[in-house]
Amino acid sequence: ALIFAEAPRGLRGAGPGPLEGADRDDPAAAAGREPGRLDDADAARGAPGAAPGPLDDADAALVEQLEVELIGSAYISIAARKLLAPRLAALPTPPEVPATYFDRFRLTGLAFDAFAAGRPADEVAELATRGLAYGAMATDPTAGGHAFVSGAIALMFAERYDEADRLYSGALEDARRRGSGIAFATASSLRSLVAFRRGRLSDALADASAALELARDVHGSQGFLAAALGTLVYTALDQGTVDADLEAFADRFVREQAADNLPYSHAMHARACLRVHRGELEAAYQELLATGRRELEWGARNPAVTPWRSSAALVAHTLGDTRSARELAFEEVELARAFGAPRALGVALRAAGLVAEQEQGLSLLAEAVAVLARSLGALEHARALIDHGLALHAVGAHPQAEPRLADGHALAIRCGAPALAARAGVTAPSVPTVPSALGVLTPSEARVARMAAEGMTNRDIAQALFVTQKTVEMHLGSVYRKLGVRSRRELPTALERGSGDGEL
Incomplete structure (x- = not known):
């Protein structure tokens, strides 16, 4: 009952719904199949005990939407994944060329399951690519976007970073067009992880900050913010910018976020890394092992998701437990x-x-x-x-x-x-250097400065970032002070004084 209670959120969502491509043009295609079966048409007809009969187009579409929402919960919730395991195992194999949205969702779901289990990355990418092909689909996880989210995540973990980045960038544009803060926060969180894994720390930090700034305003996709927190922490560690505020924020995030969400392990791993940074090695080691137990609980054996074994191995080695360190490290290599x-x-x-x-x-x-x-x-x-x-x-x-x-x-x-x-x-070569303009700005200020330099108005920036115009004005005022400029016309020149990152 609790799982079905989530379905109406998807049915109310703006933008493309689950019926895409062939089904949208030919609803009879959906009516002629039974995605995973709801066992009879009563759920769609609203007539308990009624004799099964053929579904009309509207009922078939509703059945498919409800089934997608039901099965989709297994790709965000540990409890739902356990509950739905028999149902997932009984689903038919989708055709080589998907005929319905449910077929596409099944393919991306299989890609998700494959990467979690550690199946070869090429197999994962092939399944995800088939599911994401054949036309546009909804990208909002609370509005019928389960196929998109699971497919794009599978491509990211299979290290198809160019494709994953393209998909998330498109999802961000779609979120801006529809005014969906939830979709914006989700895509920003996941794109931040892509950028970090590629070594583009400036981009990673900008996306992670944009997502986490909406943490209090989004309901329905908070789980994906764990990816943004991970990016924020890992980036700060490599940039040398960890401070008490970040540590307190990470502690609060882990305490307050729902531990049932699959991405929550990213937050646990990030907090453990901060504990290593503080020298709390035993606590860090125990949290890394707890992260691993949680990953295995929902079926994630693949170290590409969260490299908890290698992180724990390094801590165990520092603690003098060489045997455990090598067992963990070599298991991850295998x-x-x-x-x-x-x-x-x-x-x-x-x-x-x-x-x-x-x-x-x-x-x-x-x-x-x-x-x-x-x-x-x-x-x-x-x-x-x-x-x-x-x-x-x-x-x-x-x-x-x-x-x-x-x-x-x-x-x-x-x-x-x-x-x-x-x-x-x-020691770096002694060559003339130009101070980085962006280096003195916070990620939020740098993002607003870039957008203003491109000619966007305060209203445009506010709408794109899902913040108020007053917030944009505050950021720009800070940018002007830090860069020593008096108007947005001077921003392009000021920002050209070095971005801090090279192009990778």
């Missing part, structure tokens, strides 16, 4: 190899290299560098380069270490990760 996505494998190999014995560790770190070099995960490539360089330096292989450290330092700077770059211990 799972990541089976999945076959290079960034996830590189992350696992790096951790294994740091906890293994010296000779094996150097070999694993070298492999991590090679694997990440062919990935789109520039930030993790920089991290592996630096760790490999430091490991080589520790054994006296200075000629081999220096190029690794220099390359890692340069790449970390390009990603916008000065704290990570500093670990390389490399």
